[in-house]
Amino acid sequence: MRGVRLTLSVAVCGAAVSISTPAFAEQSTDEVEKVTYEDDVKPIFRQHCLSCHNQGDAAGGLALDSFTAMMEGGGSGEVVYDDGDVQGSRLWQLVNHDDTPVMPPNQDKIAAEQLEVIRSWLELGALENSGSKVKVEKKKNALAMASSSGGKPEGEAAMPESVPQQVPVVTERASAVTAIGASPWAPLVAVAGQQQIVLYHAESSELLGVLPFPEGIPHSLRFSRDGAYLIAGGGEHAVKGIVAVYDVKTGERVATVGDEYDVVFGGDVNDTMNRVALGGPQKMLRIFDATDGELLFDIKKHTDWIYSVAYSPDGVLVASADRSGGLHVWEAETGRLYLDLTGHKGAINSLAWRDDSNVLASAGDDGSVKLWDMHEGKLVKSVNAHNGGAMSVRFDHDGRFVTAGKDKRARLWDPSGNKVRDFEPMGEAVLQVAITHDASRVVYGDWTGAVLMTSVEDPKDKTPLAANPPPIPVRIEEIKTTLASIRSDLSPLKEELDRQNGELAKVRKPLTDTESQIATLRDQAGAAEKKADEQAESAKRLAAELPELTRASRDSHDQVIAARLAAGDGADAAESVAAAETALAEQLTKLAEQRRRRVSLEASVAESRKLAATKLAEAEELKKKLPSLKDAVAKAESQVAEAKAAHDRLARQLSDTEAKIEKLVAEIR
């Protein structure tokens, strides 16, 4: 209730402002060159329009030859607004061939430059003449998307976890597609079938589960705002109609609301999941308390079968449309009529709300998709979307929308209603369309029952989804075939992996050989060096001992001399001299040996050093070969990794698939 009041009061204030505060006019820029009715637009009208739309004939009640008469509008209401709203101008819609009847009738569009004049004239406030002043500040484009508060759940968005896989009804072929829904926050698509709703993964297109709908055929599939629940309206034609609410994770039915005597064509819940609105061939819009199933409002206003019912994302409004072009918007809490939107010239087949709840889209048998502004309560854009009839419309989170129609196509449009993409035609009229949460894929189905999931970026990337999935045993068989093919795919991968490993070993051997060679050489060099060092040390030690020995020898020599001197030629003396001389000789011999040893040691040090240098040089030489060998190994390694990844991926798939089979088998048990 609060929300409604707020919305309404905002709308009212807006209107009041535009009429009663000339202050805005003061603020408006006067620098822009004026485009006026008298100077610029009327000559164009004279050329193309005035022969019918003059005050004498006034075809359709509209006269364009007088400014006042023009502003009054024609039989179907105002055609020009002075608030700068171009898209909302009926005149613009018709001359720009956005809507029918195109004007001038049975002719091509008037020249582009003239159209541009009309457009800028409307944009600048539809001034009468050069003396006129712009009334209001240029209005924000109604199609500009207000930032959406989202509704995105905290944490992971719901995906089926334990949804049953049993198929309640198996049919050879599918019937015309009745409903397709896409989760707003998860890669999840729901397709209506016979007494069932089939859930598919929006990326892998894997069948995630089947929700039984024993009442008959679902005709409306909408996800709750957070994507946690799926709301299905439908039933058995001419017998019974209900709205069922499913928990997306478990597939459990959490609520069944309504008891119509004919099918439900349109059903929806509000943002807080405490209201359910539904309608069908009984022409009554019924709003229930979702918690206890109590009928709160029984609204008799539609004059023909209700085809679509939709709550605004903020839960403030609920819209309902019927087979005769009736489109009504209600205050959700009070059940009071908020807007009566006239414009469609035939059945309205589908309704969709933009995330910000400001714009409602309707698709009708007249081929148009119309965008309605909820604040002004008027048509802001009408797109001739599908020749022969537009059957379905859905928004993505950015305000772009997808449509489907009897021209066998689905289309994507930008928020302003300009065509972004045509998807490839199907075999028959495309009846339903949905766009996935990330707007990456569009899912649509036709009269023959074929459903396609197509990439938005690459419309050639199409995956069929079955509205009539085969029963579990058949699916197990199918999966087993997949399994077998995975297995048969896996074995060459395994061989490849082995082969690559062999290759790797092959290229690794020369590398390790070389490396060990280098190491050996290095070791040898080290050993030689070490030896040299030791020898040098010994030599040094010997050298250090030499002076002592020299001195000792000199002492001994001295002693010899002394002995000689002392003894003279005596035997004793000679003996002592001889003893001294022997000692001296011994000492000298020792000294000489020492000297010789030192020299030889020094020579071997040099030798060792040389050896070490040679070994090192050899090692350096070998080292040069290393990079190429290493490259080869790295290459081989990466190839192995690649092969391994491929192998592992498939192996994982294999195990997943095996797990799935087990799950399915468990389910039939």
Add this chain to the structure above:
Amino acid sequence: MKTTIINAMVGCLLAAWLVAPHPVTGAEPATSTTPKKPSGKPDLSVYPPEIKLGSSRDFQSFVAVVRREDGITVDPSDQVAWTVADESKAKIEGFTLFPVADGETKLIAEFGGARVEVPVTVSDSGNTPAISFEKDVMPVLTRSGCNTGSCHGAARGKDGFRLSLFGFDPAGDYHRITREIGVRRINLAIPEESLFIKKATGAVPHTGGKLFDPDSDYYATLLEWLQDGAPNDPADAKPPAVESVAIYPEQAVIEGEGNRQRFVAVATYADGTTRDVTRLAAFSSNNSGSAEIDDVGVVTAGRRGESFVMARFDTHTVGSQVLTLPADLEYTAPDEVQGNYVDELVGEKLKQLRIVPSGLCSDEEFLRRATIDITGLLPTEEQYQKFVNDPAKDKRAALVDQLLEQKEFSEIWAMKFAQLLMIKSTNQVSYKSAFLYSNWLTDKFARNEPLDEMVQEMLTSTGGTFTEPATNFYEIERDTLKTAENVAQVFMGIRTQCAQCHNHPFDRWTMDDYYGFAAFFSQIGRKNAEDYREKIVYNRFSGEVKHLVTNQNVPPKFLGDEAPETKGKDRREVLAKWLTSKDNPYFAPSIANRVWAHFMGVGVVEPVDDIRISNPPSNPELFETLGEKLVEYDFDFRALVRDICNSRAYQRSTEANETNAHDNRNYARATVRRIGAESLLDCISQVTESPDKFRGLPLGARAVQIADGSTSNYFLTSFGRSARDTVCECEATTEPSLSQALHLLNGNSVHNKIVAGKTIDRWVKEEKLAPAEVIDRIYVRCLSRTPTQEEKQGLLDSLPEEGDSVAALQDIFWAVLNSREFIFNH
């Protein structure tokens, strides 16, 4: 010659029935006396006369009829020994023949010594064609009544589902059934769940109720079609069109309430194949109290009477006559029929119906009747005296001849046609135009110009509405479609209006026929002449008519005939030539029927401008013969009138007898008719000798001569004068109303005229007639008879004994004019 109906039975038939008591007629042979005639083989017929089986799906039911010597027919189907000559070709189940193998054989019926062989051709017996939407599905819908005007055939459909009325738009129906609302009507995944068949079998609530069983052949057809994927017939292989439909037997004369006769309906397609449509045609009876027909073609006799049972299939309606007679009727056949061909044909029919005609009327009655019918006036006293006292044997014929020579005869017919042509001044047509147009017409009749020439001149007229008054035909009605409708209704007695929006439900006319016929009038140009009141009508050699459904131009095509080459020609000339041709099957009979109805009170086809298959002539031979005679007389219908008025049928008394009291369509007695508004006023003016004054005419001119249809007075309006708003014969009525009675009693027409005419004054005061003589003259004048003794005495008693008897005699005059005997022709 007197014998009972039972006596008339054929001996051998009787013998056969004694062996196996006849369950159908229930007539008790034991009550019969000895057969009058020695044995002969029964007159056995088997229908259809030829059987073609063209696929494994095909079958053909058959029926036998035995016509007894007295004309009564019975259905001996279950006593007939049915065999197939070559059982390897076809087999019999019940009264239906099924194919076995390709080839030719015979269906043999043997009964009481009679043997009838029906040739049988079996072809394509190995082929089971797919169910076709147009050939198989649509007939089931039509047969089940889905597309009638009260159900889904209504312009806005029913309960959200619309079909074209009686299936005139198969393409649209296909779309609405299969495509309009996704899966609502058909569910190709589970065909049995399709609402389309669940509604029809009553499996789900259906306003139209249950139409057939799930085990019926209808259900099987629809289900198989759904199982095949509800395909449309490929545009390049549409099933052949239905060329004709026949219902057998052509006639049945059923004796005894509750007895039955089976009928068989057979359709022939453009490719020469035939099909048993007994279970697909919609049967109806125009008199179900007398002969009720059920949905499989079995007629059950009800009370005595005559009916026409019809079968409608595709755009074709055909019918058979069924006469129902009580079982124990005592009937004395009249003496040999006397009189002319009219009497022969009428007598033949009366014999069949076991009706004894009333005797001839008196000379006085005849005089009054013929004079009013032929001239629209009463016989004068002199004529009365002359005729009554004429001893000649052929005085009636002489009277007719004499009356036909009077200009009043042509004026009556000029007026009748002026009514049909809606001659009157309106905002579009000036008084001068209407006046000239009326004069042109009266002149044509006065000069006894053959009707075909007059119609031709009118339809092809070109020029100013003053200089060529016949062009007013195109000014009074300027709408192309309406002009075509009017031409069909006025000159052929055919109402095509239905076919503007859908195929005629009870006749053969399709939308193609309608727009094809309208195309003859699509090139009429109109422009202003110098005098603002005058318009110029010319042929502009361009302009087409678009078909409502296809929105394509439709080339001109004669009703029920070929599409002629009209390039460079005035299409109206081509049409007029065809219309008034002696071979045209509609023009002469419909005009002759109008003439007949004028004299006999009821047309052979009634209403006279609603000739259609489902409204057949009560006496087809008479209907045709009258038309042929008119052609033979070169469209001089004086000659035809002579035949009619000289017939005993015309000259019968209005007194009914036991056998003809219930019948008013077979001319066994004269019909009492109120005199038409104009003639009645003329008669009153005539007998009161007080002339009228109408706009544009001199004092004393008669109401019949009024040129401009917008000229009227209170008397004429309240007595049902034609307002000339439409071409319908029903515009002029003779329905009684309170205002008529009150006007005669209290209004100025009778009393004022009596006073103003001063007839009684003259008789009493000038001619000094006695009251009794005055009363005689009043009676002769008004009623063409003298009063009976009682009447006369009673009236004389009511006169004042003394004084002026004028007022009293005027009152008597007034009373006579207010009598029913006066305002009726009897």
